[in-house]
Amino acid sequence: MDFISKNLPYLLAGISVGGQYALIAIGYTMVYGILRLINFAHGDIFMVAALVTVYATTSMPLYLSIPLTLVVTVALGLLVERAAYKPLRNAPRMSVMISAIGVSYLLQNLALYVTGGLAQTYPAIPFISGTVQIGPATTKMVTLVTPVLTIVLVFALMQLINHTKIGMAMRAAANDFETSRLMGIKVDNVISMTFLIGSFLAAVGSLLYFTNYASVVPTSGAMPGLKAFVAAVFGGIGSIPGAVIGAFIIGICENIIKGLGWTTFSDAFTFALLIVILIVKPTGLFGEGATDKV
Amino acid sequence: MKKLVALAMCAALCLGGVMTVSAEENVVKIGVFEPASGDNGAGGKQETLGIQYANSVAPTVEIGGTEYQVVLETVDNESSAEKAPSAAADLVSRGVSVVLGTYGSGAAIAASDTFAQAGVPAIGVTCTNPQVTEGNTHYFRICFLDPFQGTVLANFAKDNFEASKAYVLTKLGDDYSAGLGHYFTEAFEGLGGEVISDTFPEGNADFTSYITTAVNEGVDVIFAPTSTEAAQLIIDTAASQGVSVPLLAGDTWDSNVILNAAEGKDVQVYVTTFYQEGGNEEFDAGIKEWINADSTNLANNGGDDTVAAVTAMGYDAYFTALEALKNAGSTDPAAVNEALWDTTYTGVTGEIAFESENGDAIRDTAYVKVANTETGAWDFVAEQGVN
Numbered sequence: 001m002d003f004i005s006k007n008l009p010y011l012l013a014g015i016s017v018g019g020q021y022a023l024i025a026i027g028y029t030m031v032y033g034i035l036r037l038i039n040f041a042h043g044d045i046f047m048v049a050a051l052v053t054v055y056a057t058t059s060m061p062l063y064l065s066i067p068l069t070l071v072v073t074v075a076l077g078l079l080v081e082r083a084a085y086k087p088l089r090n091a092p093r094m095s096v097m098i099s100a101i102g103v104s105y106l107l108q109n110l111a112l113y114v115t116g117g118l119a120q121t122y123p124a125i126p127f128i129s130g131t132v133q134i135g136p137a138t139t140k141m142v143t144l145v146t147p148v149l150t151i152v153l154v155f156a157l158m159q160l161i162n163h164t165k166i167g168m169a170m171r172a173a174a175n176d177f178e179t180s181r182l183m184g185i186k187v188d189n190v191i192s193m194t195f196l197i198g199s200f201l202a203a204v205g206s207l208l209y210f211t212n213y214a215s216v217v218p219t220s221g222a223m224p225g226l227k228a229f230v231a232a233v234f235g236g237i238g239s240i241p242g243a244v245i246g247a248f249i250i251g252i253c254e255n256i257i258k259g260l261g262w263t264t265f266s267d268a269f270t271f272a273l274l275i276v277i278l279i280v281k282p283t284g285l286f287g288e289g290a291t292d293k294v
Numbered sequence: 295m296k297k298l299v300a301l302a303m304c305a306a307l308c309l310g311g312v313m314t315v316s317a318e319e320n321v322v323k324i325g326v327f328e329p330a331s332g333d334n335g336a337g338g339k340q341e342t343l344g345i346q347y348a349n350s351v352a353p354t355v356e357i358g359g360t361e362y363q364v365v366l367e368t369v370d371n372e373s374s375a376e377k378a379p380s381a382a383a384d385l386v387s388r389g390v391s392v393v394l395g396t397y398g399s400g401a402a403i404a405a406s407d408t409f410a411q412a413g414v415p416a417i418g419v420t421c422t423n424p425q426v427t428e429g430n431t432h433y434f435r436i437c438f439l440d441p442f443q444g445t446v447l448a449n450f451a452k453d454n455f456e457a458s459k460a461y462v463l464t465k466l467g468d469d470y471s472a473g474l475g476h477y478f479t480e481a482f483e484g485l486g487g488e489v490i491s492d493t494f495p496e497g498n499a500d501f502t503s504y505i506t507t508a509v510n511e512g513v514d515v516i517f518a519p520t521s522t523e524a525a526q527l528i529i530d531t532a533a534s535q536g537v538s539v540p541l542l543a544g545d546t547w548d549s550n551v552i553l554n555a556a557e558g559k560d561v562q563v564y565v566t567t568f569y570q571e572g573g574n575e576e577f578d579a580g581i582k583e584w585i586n587a588d589s590t591n592l593a594n595n596g597g598d599d600t601v602a603a604v605t606a607m608g609y610d611a612y613f614t615a616l617e618a619l620k621n622a623g624s625t626d627p628a629a630v631n632e633a634l635w636d637t638t639y640t641g642v643t644g645e646i647a648f649e650s651e652n653g654d655a656i657r658d659t660a661y662v663k664v665a666n667t668e669t670g671a672w673d674f675v676a677e678q679g680v681n
Contacts (some may be wrong), residue, residue, distance in 0.1 A: 138536040215530075
């Protein structure tokens with residue numbers, strides 16, 4: 001009992017942060033699946049979503065500002081795709097990746113300009129900001145909400161991909177870009193849809209993440225973004241269940257390592273894991289056995 | 295066409311560069327070397343506010359019988375030890391006579407060499423790490439040092455909370471955080487206490503596990519000398535995990551960022567600091583009016599008119615620099631450097647004089663304040679010295 005009461009908080013924190021990484025990782029993995037592009041700006045879209053909430057709540061009630069955040073984030077994701085990736089559709093893959101890195105820095109520096117470099121306090125959202133007692137551990141409600149919401153959203157997404165027309169188009173585009181275009185699939189719409197879903201999930205992820213860690217700075221998206229990327233690679237980039245499972249494993253391991261007292265190495269672990277996975281099983285846990293990758 | 299556009303843009307840039315240079319007689323330049331972004335952005339801005347306010351109070355100075363206009367040259371060192379030297383070089387190239395700053399010891403240590411090579415003296419405002427002034431003759435400082443501050447906090451923990459076990463949480467690679475943590479640990483163990491130490495990496499936002507460890511270890515106080523950005527998260531996490539032991543920190547936490555983070559939550563936050571609001575009514579009233587009169591100043595002060603200790607320190611640093619300029623009788627940096635050793639000034643934060651070895655301020659008391667979570671203001675607790 002003593003063992004449980006001491007270690008439960010680490011586990012809870014791990015599951016919670018894992019769920020939040022998962023929501024970001026889906027965005028990485030879906031875009032990669034279709035475009036073979038690692039969208040480095042994804043973590044920054046996550047950060048912008050948080051800033052939109054911060055500024056929106058100063059002028060309107062939460063029931064308006066949260067939907068607004070979701071809409072603005074999705075619009076930003078679509079805008080980035082249209083402005084920075086679409087013109088490079090036929091360019092070498094490396095150009096698109098560099099464009100993505102450019103967008104990432106652009107968003108960070110815009111955020112720096114807007115916030116003036118000061119950390120913004122994320123507003124408390126009723127219910128999920130409240131504290132809750134689980135056995136011997138006290139934590140925020142969001143810790144419990146995150147894994148449930150993540151699983152519900154992933155389930156809905158899987159239904160969308162496997163049982164709808166647009167989902168079929170996505171699978172087709174992921175499988176063979178050129179052929180699906182020849183078959184009359186509007187590939188541009190499919191790509192937009194992918195960015196829409198990815199940005200939407202990033203916005204939901206940012207709501208949960210920043211409710212837990214209530215301070216937003218322009219570089220807030222960088223670390224969660226990188227870790228979600230590692231999670232996506234770990235699970236097999238291109239695979240949605242893989243990304244989710246990878247994210248939970250990383251979140252939990254990270255917190256267990258902190259619990260063991262090796263706090264200095266918690267980040268090192270995540271990136272060491274990336275290296276090991278790339279060496280031992282480059283396609284990740286559930287990855288396709290494709291031969292051409294970045 | 296594209297080439298033409300590029301050419302036009304280059305030309306515009308050059309023109310802009312030329313146009314900013316305007317010659318004016320009898321101007322003395324004081325460099326403001328502070329972070330406006332990054333981890334210490336909030337604190338740096340508050341310190342800069344103090345300097346700017348002082349400049350608005352005393353915009354001219356008489357040096358060697360001539361009236362000089364004081365111009366502040368401001369750069370952003372981005373709270374970073376990597377960016378600090380180039381920001382410092384920028385100040386040097388603008389021809390400053392003396393530099394004020396910086397908030398955050400790491401950037402001060404990193405920039406020290408640049409100032410030394412240029413022969414420009416610097417006055418540290420709130421950088422408390424001993425290494426800033428140690429072994430050099432150009433870096434001075436008007437605040438107390440970490441060995442002192444760490445000892446004061448250890449004494450305070452022992453005297454007020456009868457603490458026997460402390461959790462010390464510092465940031466990896468941050469000179470201020472690691473230094474203060476080290477001196478606290480040394481003093482606390484010297485008083486017979488036990489210390490559990492942990493570090494967190496740059497960019498970490500998840501403090502749940504750290505707080506859990508502290509609770510599991512059954513500590514009596516948590517000491518977290520960190521930047522205000524990490525502080526917000528630490529306070530928030532401690533509150534949501536129902537931590538009942540007091541949180542202790544150094545001068546960095548004396549900021550309305552902390553007050554806002556603690557307001558309405560069930561946490562006890564104690565800090566040591568340089569100045570307690572109300573210490574000088576005239577100064578408080580003046581600066582509040584000045585801050586409220588300008589929305590940019592208000593935003594830079596974190597949205598309200600709480601007077602942070604670093605603002606008061608910035609104010610005093612400016613006047614100390616003016617005294618040094620008067621004593622030097624010249625705007626030559628070398629003469630100012632020489633004059634600084636014997637410069638004294640009675641500021642709002644107390645007497646300022648420099649000891650003759652490293653150029654550190656002679657100070658022997660710190661104020662301890664507690665965050666009132668109901669009113670969102672600092673309450674004065676005690677003046678604490680070293681036992």
